[in-house]
Amino acid sequence: MIATIRAEWRKNQFRPAFLVSLGVVAASTLFVYGIVWYLATHPSPGNQQGVSILTLYPDQFVNYVMGIGLLLGEAMAVVLGAVVAGSEYSWGTTKTMLTQRPGRLTNWSGRVVVFAAGLGIMALVLFAVGAASSVVVAAFEHHAITWPAALYIAEGLAAVWLVFIANGAIGLALGVLIRHSAAALGIGLIYVLAVEVLGVRFIDSLNNGAYKWIGNLFVGQNANALLQSFTSPAFGPSAPPAIATNQAVLVLAVYFAGLIVVAAGLLRLRDVT
Amino acid sequence: MAMENAPIVETHGLSKRFGSGFLAVDGVDMSVRRGEVYGFLGPNGAGKTTTLKMLVGLIGATSGTATVAGHAPGDPAGLAKIGCLIEGPGFYPYLSGRENLRVVADLASVSQRRVDEVLDLIEMTSRAGRKFGTYSTGMKMRIGVAAALLKDPELLILDEPTAGLDPQGMAEMRKLITDIGHGERTVLISSHLLGEVQATCDRVGVISNGKLVRESTVEDLLGDEGVFVRAEPSERANEVLTRMFGPAAVVHENGHFNLKTNPAQSLAINRQLMASGVAVSELRPVERSLEDVFFQLTGDKQGS
Ligand SMILES: Nc1ncnc2c1ncn2[C@@H]1O[C@H](COP(=O)(O)OP(=O)(O)OP(=O)(O)O)[C@@H](O)[C@H]1O
Numbered sequence: 001m002i003a004t005i006r007a008e009w010r011k012n013q014f015r016p017a018f019l020v021s022l023g024v025v026a027a028s029t030l031f032v033y034g035i036v037w038y039l040a041t042h043p044s045p046g047n048q049q050g051v052s053i054l055t056l057y058p059d060q061f062v063n064y065v066m067g068i069g070l071l072l073g074e075a076m077a078v079v080l081g082a083v084v085a086g087s088e089y090s091w092g093t094t095k096t097m098l099t100q101r102p103g104r105l106t107n108w109s110g111r112v113v114v115f116a117a118g119l120g121i122m123a124l125v126l127f128a129v130g131a132a133s134s135v136v137v138a139a140f141e142h143h144a145i146t147w148p149a150a151l152y153i154a155e156g157l158a159a160v161w162l163v164f165i166a167n168g169a170i171g172l173a174l175g176v177l178i179r180h181s182a183a184a185l186g187i188g189l190i191y192v193l194a195v196e197v198l199g200v201r202f203i204d205s206l207n208n209g210a211y212k213w214i215g216n217l218f219v220g221q222n223a224n225a226l227l228q229s230f231t232s233p234a235f236g237p238s239a240p241p242a243i244a245t246n247q248a249v250l251v252l253a254v255y256f257a258g259l260i261v262v263a264a265g266l267l268r269l270r271d272v273t
Numbered sequence: 274m275a276m277e278n279a280p281i282v283e284t285h286g287l288s289k290r291f292g293s294g295f296l297a298v299d300g301v302d303m304s305v306r307r308g309e310v311y312g313f314l315g316p317n318g319a320g321k322t323t324t325l326k327m328l329v330g331l332i333g334a335t336s337g338t339a340t341v342a343g344h345a346p347g348d349p350a351g352l353a354k355i356g357c358l359i360e361g362p363g364f365y366p367y368l369s370g371r372e373n374l375r376v377v378a379d380l381a382s383v384s385q386r387r388v389d390e391v392l393d394l395i396e397m398t399s400r401a402g403r404k405f406g407t408y409s410t411g412m413k414m415r416i417g418v419a420a421a422l423l424k425d426p427e428l429l430i431l432d433e434p435t436a437g438l439d440p441q442g443m444a445e446m447r448k449l450i451t452d453i454g455h456g457e458r459t460v461l462i463s464s465h466l467l468g469e470v471q472a473t474c475d476r477v478g479v480i481s482n483g484k485l486v487r488e489s490t491v492e493d494l495l496g497d498e499g500v501f502v503r504a505e506p507s508e509r510a511n512e513v514l515t516r517m518f519g520p521a522a523v524v525h526e527n528g529h530f531n532l533k534t535n536p537a538q539s540l541a542i543n544r545q546l547m548a549s550g551v552a553v554s555e556l557r558p559v560e561r562s563l564e565d566v567f568f569q570l571t572g573d574k575q576g577s
């Protein structure tokens with residue numbers, strides 16, 4: 001599997017789709033910090049609730065980037081997964097990769113490992129740009145720079161990464177299933193951004209919420225609950241997450257593993273035509 | 274060498290029925306010997322690509338068996354000895370030709386030094402730094418061949434490596450194939466260019482409608498030669514020729530005769546006809562090209 005990981009790394013490190021995603025994450029993080037900083041320092045009638053500038057300081061950066069990670073992570077990871085898995089078919093590279101030496105499952109494992117590593121880098125970029133932005137804000141506002149505990153940062157990173165890979169696995173599986181990146185990307189986005197959201201709302205509304213437990217089994221709900229568990233009083237009063245953190249972690253991990261295994265099965269059994 | 278004629282590819286009843294129910298490959302028994310250049314011929318849609326894909330494990334056979342380089346198709350141990358370019362080169366457009374080969378070399382566990390060797394071999398060294406997506410058809414094909422050569426494979430499988438090439442590109446590709454097919458290496462090549470095949474291959478297999486209709490050396494295939502005779506009066510000529518070779522060997526059409534016999538018989542034919550008072554206006558050996566044989570074997574209703 002070392003050979004496949006090496007090959008996957010070599011081909012993905014300068015992959016435009018990947019570099020663009022990192023750029024989008026970095027730019028969005030900067031943008032959000034910039035806008036919110038402006039809003040926090042320029043209270044206006046239209047901004048009655050007020051944005052607390054306290055949330056923009058380094059000690060809150062982990063909690064802060066969770067929101068960005070949630071919004072972006074879902075969309076970005078699905079898109080990347082669909083593109084990474086789907087374009088192998090449009091480019092005809094599947095046959096090239098599968099006729100070298102490693103078997104299909106080894107190939108797939110290597111691809112998943114490098115993809116997950118790529119999303120790890122995306123999480124790191126999110127955190128790094130968030131941290132840097134918070135330092136800039138703190139410096140300008142003459143606020144002391146204190147950091148969250150290392151363990152807290154690590155937990156936050158792990159949580160964001162888990163949300164990324166669970167959503168990424170949706171994209172990967174769709175890419176393998178549909179064998180076309182654009183179609184997989186479209187379907188993945190529509191599912192994550194619309195179908196699932198509406199579906200969960202519908203399920204939750206049934207019979208006075210009697211089936212809420214089913215709604216709580218969807219990726220988005222769990223990603224939401226997991227990332228919202230990173231909060232602090234600086235963000236104002238917040239309801240406790242609807243799903244316990246441990247359960248959310250478990251559900252997301254099961255999604256990731258399940259989708260990867262299903263895609264592996266498809267890849268293993270289907271003809272490359 | 275004892276292994277010389279042991280087949281490196283051997284299939285028995287190899288068949289593929291696609292999900293649509295279409296039987297693309299139908300009971301193919303083929304055998305490619307070690308060290309030969311084997312031409313795999315057939316009209317469009319005959320099942321060449323499907324067969325080759327089954328040999329490398331990209332497509333699973335519906336029934337039948339195949340042993341390739343000593344292993345079942347798709348077995349990593351077998352794949353390690355096979356280089357292939359099937360249905361066009363498939364590479365990452367955003368990477369350079371060289372980077373693409375590096376990716377393949379990583380996968381194949383081949384040293385990165387080999388990348389420069391094969392680039393040199395296909396004369397792409399100077400253009401190796403350009404993005405694959407910007408290459409012309411010919412350059413892409415060369416990279417495909419280079420990738421297939423990375424493993425210095427015992428068996429090289431090329432599916433229409435001259436598709437889309439200009440005459441010069443074809444000539445270069447033919448030279449390349451002759452060079453790399455030299456010596457121990459076995460080359461299994463499918464092509465529509467029968468002249469190329471006739472010039473480069475030792476043996477051929479002809480597939481039509483999914484069935485292998487002929488497998489033999491190129492000489493044997495062309496060997497069903499004959500003699501062309503134009504003679505008057507034709508009734509008398511027919512009598513004489515039929516007496517000489519039997520009715521099955523005499524085809525009388527458009528005022529001439531096609532004899533299924535060795536051209537060495539020409540002198541005897543001439544003598545007999547003359548002796549019987551037949552005037553011979555034309556008598557020559559019929560040299561069949563691979564193309565003639567191909568059309569005869571595959572029928573002209575198929576193909577496009
Ligand atoms: N995935 C598929 N599903 C259904 N039918 C297929 C599939 N792939 C190929 N076929 C059919 O199988 C037959 C053989 O196709 P194949 O590609 O092997 O032909 P070929 O001999 O390589 O032709 P060509 O010279 O045009 O490349 C064709 O009729 C084709 O339409």
Ligand SMILES: [Mg+2]
Pocket residue numbers: 321322323360432
């Ligand atoms: Mg073909």
